[in-house]
Amino acid sequence: DADVTQTPRNRITKTGKRIMLECSQTKGHDRMYWYRQDPGLGLRLIYYSFDVKDINKGEISDGYSVSRQAQAKFSLSLESAIPNQTALYFCAVGTDTGELFFGEGSRLTVL
Amino acid sequence: QKEVEQDPGPLSVPEGAIVSLNCTYSNSAFQYFMWYRQYSRKGPELLMYTYSSGNKEDGRFTAQVDKSSKYISLFIRDSQPSDSATYLCAMSAGQGAQKLVFGQGTRLTINP
Numbered sequence: 182d183a184d185v186t187q188t189p190r191n192r193i194t195k196t197g198k199r200i201m202l203e204c205s206q207t208k209g210h211d212r213m214y215w216y217r218q219d220p221g222l223g224l225r226l227i228y229y230s231f232d233v234k235d236i237n238k239g240e241i242s243d244g245y246s247v248s249r250q251a252q253a254k255f256s257l258s259l260e261s262a263i264p265n266q267t268a269l270y271f272c273a274v275g276t277d278t279g280e281l282f283f284g285e286g287s288r289l290t291v292l
Numbered sequence: 293q294k295e296v297e298q299d300p301g302p303l304s305v306p307e308g309a310i311v312s313l314n315c316t317y318s319n320s321a322f323q324y325f326m327w328y329r330q331y332s333r334k335g336p337e338l339l340m341y342t343y344s345s346g347n348k349e350d351g352r353f354t355a356q357v358d359k360s361s362k363y364i365s366l367f368i369r370d371s372q373p374s375d376s377a378t379y380l381c382a383m384s385a386g387q388g389a390q391k392l393v394f395g396q397g398t399r400l401t402i403n404p
Contacts (some may be wrong), residue, residue, distance in 0.1 A: 185335070214389060221300065223380065223396035224336070229389075237390065271335050275389040279324055283335030 184208045185284035187272050193290045200259040202287045204272030210282075212275035213255040215239075215247060217268040218286075224271070230255055262291040295319050298381055298395030307404050311368040315381035315395045318362065322383040322393075325357050327366045330378045330397065339379075340366065371402045 185206045194200055204213065215227040226239030228247040236247060244266060248256045259266055267290050273281040298315045305311055313327075323344055328336035340355040342348045348355045354367040364383070368375055381395040 212389065221396055223298075224382075224394040226390065226392075239390070273335075273389070277387060278341075279326070279384060279387050279389045279392060280338050280341060281328075281336075281389050281392070283337070285335050286333070 183285065185272055185274050185282055187270075187284035187287045189287060190285065191288045193292065194262055195292050196263055198262050198291075200262050200289065202257045202270055202272075202289070204255045204257070204284060206253050206255075206272075206274045206282075208274045208282055210274050210276055211252060212277070213249070214273040214275060214281065215245075215255070215257045216271045216273060216283075217241070218271060219268050227257065227270075229275075259289075262289075264291045267291045293318060296381065296383060296393050296395045299398055300396055302399040302401060304401045304403060305371060307371060307373060307402055309371050309402075311371050311375070311400060311402075313366040313368075313379050313381075313398050313400070315364050315383075316362055317364075317383060317393075319383075319385065319393075320359075320362065321385035322359075322362075324384045324387065325355070325364050326382045326392075327353075327355055328380045328382060328394075330380060332377075336380055373402045373404050376401045 214229040216224045230249045270287045272284040327340040330336040345359045352369045356365045378397040380397040384391040
């Protein structure tokens with residue numbers, strides 16, 4: 182089983198719909214991150230969390246929200262999806278020295 | 293100007309060749325340098341992690357950091373078709389991934 186599991190792996194939705202991407206991990210580290218990856222733009226940080234009561238905005242948090250339900254679970258929500266949120270989304274678990282372990286990604290298409 | 297610049301390629305080389313992948317950066321405070329490998333339809337995986345300047349070798353892979361030139365490189369010796377992937381550089385001024393800045397990745401193909 183993967184150490185960092187993302188669901189769903191693929192999702193097509195319509196503009197205005199609410200979407201949740203879920204992430205769970207068995208790495209045992211406290212730090213969790215959500216990134217989006219776009220061609221030509223690389224990986225950009227959306228939100229991160231160092232523990233259950235800690236939520237921090239990243240570089241591109243507008244239009245997104247997160248929930249840290251447990252040490253091992255970190256969800257990303259799009260309250261009202263728009264087409265420019267079409268991207269590949271990655272959850273990652275990090276060590277305190279900066280190493281990241283990524284999930285396999287969730288491909289989201291907003292029509 | 294982006295903080296981290298990486299040629300997106302694509303780069304195509306024959307099997308067995310030595311591959312050189314590079315990134316330049318503008319922030320002189322960067323001290324932690326990483327290379328991630330990303331196979332198609334997969335998440336990135338950490339390949340090399342170096343602190344400050346110098347070289348680090350791991351099997352066929354060598355990471356090199358030249359802070360005076362603000363330039364980092366990843367060398368792959370005896371390249372294999374299984375090395376075909378996108379390689380992303382990443383760097384930060386402090387420990388912890390929240391400040392990590394990624395290059396856009398170089399797509400590499402090794403031809404048998």
